[in-house]
Amino acid sequence: MAEDEVVGLTSELIRIDTTNTGELGTTVGERAAAEYVGAKLAEVGYEVTYVESGAPGRGNVFARLEGSDPTRGALLIHGHLDVVPADPAEWSVHPFSGAVQDGYVWGRGAVDMKDMVAMTLATARRFKRDGVVPPRDLIFAFVADEEAGGAYGSQWLVENRPELFEGATEAIGEVGGFSVSLAEDTRAYFIEIAEKGIAWMRLRARGRAGHGSMIHDDNSVTKLAEAVARLGRHQFPLVITDSVRQFLEGVTGVTGIPFEEEDMDGSVAKLGPLARVVGATLRDTANPTMLTAGYKANVIPSVAEATVDCRVLPGRQEAFERELDELLGPDVEREWITHLPPVETTFDGELVDAMRAAIVAEDPTAHTLPYVLSGGTDAKAFSTLGIRCFGFSPLKLPPDLDFTALFHGVDERVPVEAIQFGTRVLDRFLRTC
Structure with a gap:
C-alpha cells in the first residue's frame, strides 16, 4: 500500500539536503534528490526522464503514466525538490534528520514540500506495481529551484522543454487541500485556485x-x-x-x-x-x-x-x-x-468535483473551499502553457496545529497520520480525475 511507504519516503527525502540559497554556487542536493526519485520510479517500471534545467546539478525528473482515454488532456502532478535554508542551532532536531517522532516527520521540507513529493511518489509507485490505468494520462514532475522563483526549474523547463508537458490541460501541486478546523468538528479543506x-x-x-x-x-x-x-x-x-x-x-x-x-x-x-x-x-x-x-x-x-x-x-x-x-x-x-504574474482559475468542473469526492470519501463531514495563496508556486510557470492550475496537496491536520507557520519555519514537521491520509486521498483522486 502506498500509505505504508509514504512516511519512509518523506523521511528519506528530507535527509537529502536540497538547500536552495538562490545562488548557483551554494545551492546543493537537487541532483541527488532527483536521482533518488528517478530510481524509485524506475524500480517499478517507469520510463524516467532526467533533465538539468539551465545549470549543472539543477535536477528534474519526469515520468508519464498512460490513461485509458488518450483524447482527454493530461493531468500534471508537480512538486519541487528544493528547500529553503535552515540553521540547525535553532531546531529541536537536526533539520535534515528526517526524524520520525511524536507522531510527526520532522525536517526542512516536511511541509514545503517533500511530503507531497513523497505522497505523489508513493501513489505513482503503487499504480505502476498494481497495473492501475487512470482515466487520463498522468505526468509526474519533480522539479528544481521553486524556492528561488524557478529560473533554474519550472521557468526554464517551460521555455526550453515544453514537450515534457505535452497534452497537459490541468495541474495540481502545492499549497492546498489541507484541512483547517473552523469550529469544533468542522473541517474545511482549502483548495488553491489563485495566487x-x-x-x-x-x-x-x-x-x-x-x-x-x-x-x-x-x-x-x-x-x-x-x-x-x-x-x-x-x-x-x-x-x-x-x-x-x-x-x-x-x-x-x-x-x-x-x-x-x-x-x-x-x-x-x-x-x-x-x-x-x-x-x-x-x-x-x-x-x-x-x-x-x-x-x-x-x-x-x-x-x-x-x-x-x-x-x-x-x-x-x-x-x-x-x-x-x-x-x-x-x-x-x-x-x-x-x-x-498572478495565477487565477475558477472553482468548478470535473477536476474540482473529483478533488471534493476524494476528500469526502476519507473525511465524510469535510467541506471544501477555494482560497487564494499569498505566496507563489511553480503554477506561475505551468499556467503560461495554458494549464489550469490548482493547489491540492491533501492533509488532514490536528485542529491545534498552526500549519501555515511551519512553512519556512523552525521545527518544520508534518503529522504521520496527515500524510497517510493525503496518500489515500491522492490515490482516490488520481483514479477518478
Missing part, C-alpha cells in the same frame, strides 16, 4: 560620498532608509477579488461568521491564526527584506540598496506601481529582480 503575483524589487538611492565625521546633506543611506520605512509602514488598499469573495462566502456558509467590508480586518481577525493567511490576500503587500550599504564605518557611501518582497493581487499591477512611485519619491530608483 498573488511575485515581484521582488531592488531599491537604490544615490548620494555624495564623504567622510563620516562631516555634516552631510546628501546621504544615500538616509534617503533609502526613509523610503524603506515609508514603504514598510504603508497599508495598501483593501481589494476583494472574485476568488477571495468566493472564499469568504464559503467560510460564512460553514461557520456563520459574516465578513463586512466596512470592517474586513476585524471580521477576518475572528479566524484566529488563519487571519494572517487570509489577511494577506485582501491587499497588496511590499515587505522590505534586505539592506545593503557602505564598506567602512567612517565612509558615507554613494549608493545604498534594499530588497523588497512585493506580492500583488490579480489585476492590480499598474495601480500598485503607481502607489509605489508615490511612496518612494524621486530620490529612489526601483527595478524588478523577479516579476512573476
Whole structure:
C-alpha cells in the first residue's frame, strides 16, 4: 500500500539536503534528490526522464503514466525538490534528520514540500506495481529551484522543454487541500485556485560620498532608509477579488461568521491564526527584506540598496506601481529582480468535483473551499502553457496545529497520520480525475 511507504519516503527525502540559497554556487542536493526519485520510479517500471534545467546539478525528473482515454488532456502532478535554508542551532532536531517522532516527520521540507513529493511518489509507485490505468494520462514532475522563483526549474523547463508537458490541460501541486478546523468538528479543506503575483524589487538611492565625521546633506543611506520605512509602514488598499469573495462566502456558509467590508480586518481577525493567511490576500503587500550599504564605518557611501518582497493581487499591477512611485519619491530608483504574474482559475468542473469526492470519501463531514495563496508556486510557470492550475496537496491536520507557520519555519514537521491520509486521498483522486 502506498500509505505504508509514504512516511519512509518523506523521511528519506528530507535527509537529502536540497538547500536552495538562490545562488548557483551554494545551492546543493537537487541532483541527488532527483536521482533518488528517478530510481524509485524506475524500480517499478517507469520510463524516467532526467533533465538539468539551465545549470549543472539543477535536477528534474519526469515520468508519464498512460490513461485509458488518450483524447482527454493530461493531468500534471508537480512538486519541487528544493528547500529553503535552515540553521540547525535553532531546531529541536537536526533539520535534515528526517526524524520520525511524536507522531510527526520532522525536517526542512516536511511541509514545503517533500511530503507531497513523497505522497505523489508513493501513489505513482503503487499504480505502476498494481497495473492501475487512470482515466487520463498522468505526468509526474519533480522539479528544481521553486524556492528561488524557478529560473533554474519550472521557468526554464517551460521555455526550453515544453514537450515534457505535452497534452497537459490541468495541474495540481502545492499549497492546498489541507484541512483547517473552523469550529469544533468542522473541517474545511482549502483548495488553491489563485495566487498573488511575485515581484521582488531592488531599491537604490544615490548620494555624495564623504567622510563620516562631516555634516552631510546628501546621504544615500538616509534617503533609502526613509523610503524603506515609508514603504514598510504603508497599508495598501483593501481589494476583494472574485476568488477571495468566493472564499469568504464559503467560510460564512460553514461557520456563520459574516465578513463586512466596512470592517474586513476585524471580521477576518475572528479566524484566529488563519487571519494572517487570509489577511494577506485582501491587499497588496511590499515587505522590505534586505539592506545593503557602505564598506567602512567612517565612509558615507554613494549608493545604498534594499530588497523588497512585493506580492500583488490579480489585476492590480499598474495601480500598485503607481502607489509605489508615490511612496518612494524621486530620490529612489526601483527595478524588478523577479516579476512573476498572478495565477487565477475558477472553482468548478470535473477536476474540482473529483478533488471534493476524494476528500469526502476519507473525511465524510469535510467541506471544501477555494482560497487564494499569498505566496507563489511553480503554477506561475505551468499556467503560461495554458494549464489550469490548482493547489491540492491533501492533509488532514490536528485542529491545534498552526500549519501555515511551519512553512519556512523552525521545527518544520508534518503529522504521520496527515500524510497517510493525503496518500489515500491522492490515490482516490488520481483514479477518478
